[in-house]
Amino acid sequence: MAQAAIITVKCQSRPGIIAAFSQAVVECDGDIKDINQFNDRMQDRYFMRMACTVRPEHMSLLSRRLESVAGRLGAYHHLRERQRPVRTLIMTSRFDHCLNDLLYRWRNGELPMMQPVGVVSNHPLSVACSRVHLGDIPFHHLPVTEDGRAEREEALRGIMEESGAELLVLARYMQVFSDRFVRDVEGRCINIHRSFLPGFRGQEPYRQASLRGVKLIGATAHYVTADLDEGPIIEQDIEPITHSDTIEDLVRKGRDIERRVLARAVRYHLDGRVFLNDDRTVVFPD
Structure with missing residues (x-):
């Protein structure tokens, strides 16, 4: 065959x-x-x-x-x-909608090239995955301490090495990596940001959008670099909003955008459709 x-x-x-x-x-x-x-x-x-x-x-x-x-x-x-799936480690914090969506798409055959080898969070299982069915997928808790980033990243390196992870997906993982760690995972670490970059970088992008009175909100999946929220963009999407939408409305609508944008970016990467081109990407959609 x-x-x-x-x-x-x-x-x-x-x-x-x-x-x-x-x-x-x-x-x-x-x-x-x-x-x-x-x-x-x-x-x-x-x-x-x-x-x-x-x-x-x-x-x-x-x-x-x-x-x-x-x-x-x-x-x-x-x-x-193509029949050899890519071993993928997923990281999350308190918001589980992107993690849940990736695992759902994997289980129903939409992401056949992905093989989840673990979930990592800075919160315990009861907080990070209270509504997520992990099954046999290992869970790793790497708590955040005041001076423990180096130790946390070293533990993450060990998890990646032990699991054979080839791709790291930040599914609403709300912690920042060191420049050294980012260099080590260059081109194989995808993040989802709650904004249509380059607008509204950093924290609370939906609040920023509401204060500016924008009429569109979006989400951006990009490769992680040392420059926060400035890595090469893989995929983006938007949704219209109105003056009557509250910040809570934007968060709710934004979660839907985040899920589909991250899933598409991961699928494109797994299927060899994304090429790094300096600070940009070349993407061949399916």
């Missing part, structure tokens, strides 16, 4: 990139199902995502052919087998 795979490519723009990587797939008796590409002319960079199927016995041969092509073109590339 053919095995589905995703090939992602990032390199300097030049002719013949699609042809070269397509030829590698064809030479391994593979079947190309879909190709997305983008040429960033300002940065002279080329991005490509290729979905294909290959027989399992030809996967190692395909890997070698792709290495050869990438070396010849000076390209960064990655080959991932």
Whole structure:
């Protein structure tokens, strides 16, 4: 039976990139199902995502052919087998709606590429997950202390290493990481912010929005960087509001936006649809 795979490519723009990587797939008796590409002319960079199927016995041969092509073109590339889910660690605080939504979508098959390997919170289980069914998913409580950030991050590193986590999702985790930790998880840590960035950064964005009398509120999923709420944006969405909406109304409406924006961002990342491009991203929606 053919095995589905995703090939992602990032390199300097030049002719013949699609042809070269397509030829590698064809030479391994593979079947190309879909190709997305983008040429960033300002940065002279080329991005490509290729979905294909290959027989399992030809996967190692395909890997070698792709290495050869990438070396010849000076390209960064990655080959991932689609049936191998990405081991994902989810962090949350007191608000569980994003965590609940991700686990629901995973269980009903909307996020087949995600394999939850643990939930981490700065609050105990009874507070962080009182309405969440974790099942066999391990829960880890890392309490916040006045001078304990280094110890907390070291414990988190241990959880990630022990669980083999490849992706860290901050599902309304309301704590800030050190610059060192952020550098270590660059490009594999996704956060959901309660605002249509770059507007209303930091704390209480819905209160800020209400005071400014805006007519739209939104949410933003982005990669975490050392600059708070300024990481490369993956996905955003908005919803109209009126002068009669209270701050509580904005929070309620905002939770719906947060859930769907984070879920889409996680799905795009898992499916190899997101490329870092300096402070921006290239995203190929499904």
